[in-house]
Amino acid sequence: MTPLRPRSGTRPSPRPRDRPSRRRVLAGVGLTAVGGLAGCLGGGSEETATEPAEAIALTDGQACDACGMTIADHYGPAGQLFYADYPEDRDGPAWFDSVRELVTARADHDRRGRDLRAAFVTDYSRVDYDLDEREGATYISSHVGAEDFTDATAASFVVDSGIEGAMGEDIVPFSNADDAEAFADEHGGTVDTWEALSSGESA
Numbered sequence: 001m002t003p004l005r006p007r008s009g010t011r012p013s014p015r016p017r018d019r020p021s022r023r024r025v026l027a028g029v030g031l032t033a034v035g036g037l038a039g040c041l042g043g044g045s046e047e048t049a050t051e052p053a054e055a056i057a058l059t060d061g062q063a064c065d066a067c068g069m070t071i072a073d074h075y076g077p078a079g080q081l082f083y084a085d086y087p088e089d090r091d092g093p094a095w096f097d098s099v100r101e102l103v104t105a106r107a108d109h110d111r112r113g114r115d116l117r118a119a120f121v122t123d124y125s126r127v128d129y130d131l132d133e134r135e136g137a138t139y140i141s142s143h144v145g146a147e148d149f150t151d152a153t154a155a156s157f158v159v160d161s162g163i164e165g166a167m168g169e170d171i172v173p174f175s176n177a178d179d180a181e182a183f184a185d186e187h188g189g190t191v192d193t194w195e196a197l198s199s200g201e202s203a
Helices: 046-050 099-111 177-187 194-198
Strands: 079-083 094-096 116-122 131-134 137-140 149-151 156-159 172-174 190-193
Touching: 079 099, 094 099, 099 116, 099 194, 156 177, 156 194, 172 177, 177 190, 190 194
Parallel strands: none
Antiparallel strands: 079 094, 079 116, 116 149, 131 137, 156 172, 156 190
C-alpha cells in the first residue's frame, strides 16, 4: 500500500495510526454540522416519538452500549440508534463503536417491540479516512463528529471485506453507492442495503 501523508490534528488513539490518508472524497460533499437532539427521548410520549432525530457527536467519552469501550478511542465506523423509549437513562441515542454491534442491537430492540425512530452510521463517502496496516490486518479510521454520520437507512454497506474496526472485522458504510462498490472492488466483500442488514441476511 502506498504511504500517504499523515493527517494532523487527529485525536489520540490507543492504536498508532502510522498510515496517512488512504483517499480523499470531494470536499464539496458536506452537510451542515448538526448539533444536539430535537428533544428528550426518555419520556416515550407520542410527541417525542415523532420528533426528527439528528446525529450527535460521540467525542465526549461515550462508551459503546454493547461492549463498554470508549467509542472515540478505537478504529472503525460508529453508529447511533434513536428510540422513543430507549435508552431511558439519558436524552439521546443508543451508541456503538461498530456497525456490526449496532445491527445486532437493532435486532434485539426489534424483538423487544421498540420502534426505531432513526439510525445513523459513519459515512466513509464524506470523511477523509485512513487505512492502517498492522500485523497483517487492515484497520479503518474512526470518525465520530456529528457531521461525520449519515442516515443508515439510505446507506450502502460493504460487508465481508476483512477491514477491521473496534471489534474485529466490521461493516463499512457509505452514503454513495458508487463509493461502496469501489471500496468492495478494491478490498473485497459485497455491498448490501440497510434492509438486508436489518433482515439478518448479512450481519
